[in-house]
Amino acid sequence: MAKILIVDDSETVRDQLKDTLTKNGHNVVEGVDGALGYQTFKENPDVALILCDVNMPNMNGIAMCEKIFLDAAIAKKPPIFMLTTESDPELMSKGKSFGVIAWITKPYVEAKLLTAITKILSMNKS
Numbered sequence: 477m478a479k480i481l482i483v484d485d486s487e488t489v490r491d492q493l494k495d496t497l498t499k500n501g502h503n504v505v506e507g508v509d510g511a512l513g514y515q516t517f518k519e520n521p522d523v524a525l526i527l528c529d530v531n532m533p534n535m536n537g538i539a540m541c542e543k544i545f546l547d548a549a550i551a552k553k554p555p556i557f558m559l560t561t562e563s564d565p566e567l568m569s570k571g572k573s574f575g576v577i578a579w580i581t582k583p584y585v586e587a588k589l590l591t592a593i594t595k596i597l598s599m600n601k602s
């Protein structure tokens with residue numbers, strides 16, 4: 477199916493997402509904060525979608541999106557879903573300008589998340 481990058485400092489959230497995604501045939505790579513998420517992404521340029529938390533140590537999710545957005549070496553930027561407890565409109569519009577196409581507030585509904593993922597992956601095919 478697709479390779480999906482999960483970036484979240486909560487192991488519980490990462491495990492939950494990984495379980496949901498692998499059950500649905502996806503491959504998962506992970507980062508525990510924005511800095512390591514960015515690094516994992518650089519090592520896995522075939523990542524088709526990023527699911528990213530906002531509040532994380534070292535580098536937050538918005539800063540990671542900005543870093544990817546500004547990285548001229550990344551020709552094809554993957555779509556990014558933010559998965560967060562944050563709903564600050566300023567953060568949301570900042571994210572949008574850095575490639576965030578969906579803002580999902582935790583706790584997320586698994587079926588809804590999967591529907592959104594399937595939809596974006598089929599749109600981005602080829």
Ligand SMILES: [Mg+2]
Nearest residue numbers: 485529531532
């Ligand atoms: Mg967090």
